[in-house]
Amino acid sequence: MKKEGMLVIISGPSGAGKGTVVAELVKTEAFALSVSATTRKPRPGEMEGIHYYFYDREAFEAMQKKNQLLEWAEFCGNYYGTPRKYVENQMAEGKNVILEIEVQGALQIKELYPECVLVFLIPPNLEELGRRLTERGTEDKQTINRRIHRALEEMEFVSRYDYVVINETVQKATKDICAIVQAESMKSSRNPKIKEQFKGEIELC
């Protein structure tokens, strides 16, 4: 019987480096990346179907009504959501699915799938977060301030996540998340058939 895939959810404040770390993970690990749907406007360089599926509000609300989203949330005036079918198919086929979503959505999914792994990615400190958001250069000062305040609000949820990873460097954070996935795959609760596998073919004496 095929072992079901693991669902790994990465959240964390805007500017924590989630996108970069997730891109790195998808390169080095056997992950299927779940692409979110959003009504947010694309940032320069962001591509349809790669970074997000971009929808207008009407189309997004139609998906909500048809129960085609695993979770959805409104954040800074935009909808974000996870198309259900893709995630469920991949997991059933034994693939790990990685999902980059914000706190409300992550906690919704944890209720549906208690065995999913919630990872909260944070920059080393608030100062560094401010620096990263400023350097990105795509948002005005007011948006950056809103994001910093939002980051502080989100930190209140960190204890409801399974793991917290400090993104000092992309390389280290990527390794940390790989270690988490590796460790999780060895949890005895994820290996209920291990006794039978161990007994194998041998005739007991």
Place this chain on the structure above:
Amino acid sequence: MKKEGMLVIISGPSGAGKGTVVAELVKTEAFALSVSATTRKPRPGEMEGIHYYFYDREAFEAMQKKNQLLEWAEFCGNYYGTPRKYVENQMAEGKNVILEIEVQGALQIKELYPECVLVFLIPPNLEELGRRLTERGTEDKQTINRRIHRALEEMEFVSRYDYVVINETVQKATKDICAIVQAESMKSSRNPKIKEQFKGEIELC
């Protein structure tokens, strides 16, 4: 404030390769190895204070009475136990302590320290276990058979362990356990102060 060390307990059937893996771990990680006390006779090459502290039954029972053992058990006619003071001191100083003990003792400790990490190390299958025990050449056929039966009995407890590691090669098992320790150190439950650390020195705007 110093973060308290982690207590990592390795159990598994005789012949699983616990000793070799633990020795490798102590080399590569910042672990303090807890040396057990036993009334078992030393095997060729085993050294006092390195592999075990060897006691006679009378001396061992005196330690039991004085509550100087964190746990103890009788197994195949011999006592095995963990001197309490060393483990508690190391953890208080922020060091990870690695402990190689059998199932009964491990479960006793899990009750005392629910935050300890229980790792069950097994060979790929029973056949391989038989082969390893035979190759070791230190035990007669009857003892080997008894150990194989004991291994099967111990496998009943695998679900009460946090992790199960299959020892295909020493190198892989060592890496697996390092990943477990790395992942555990990032658990949000082990990082209750993370919010404060994140806020750091910045003046909130």
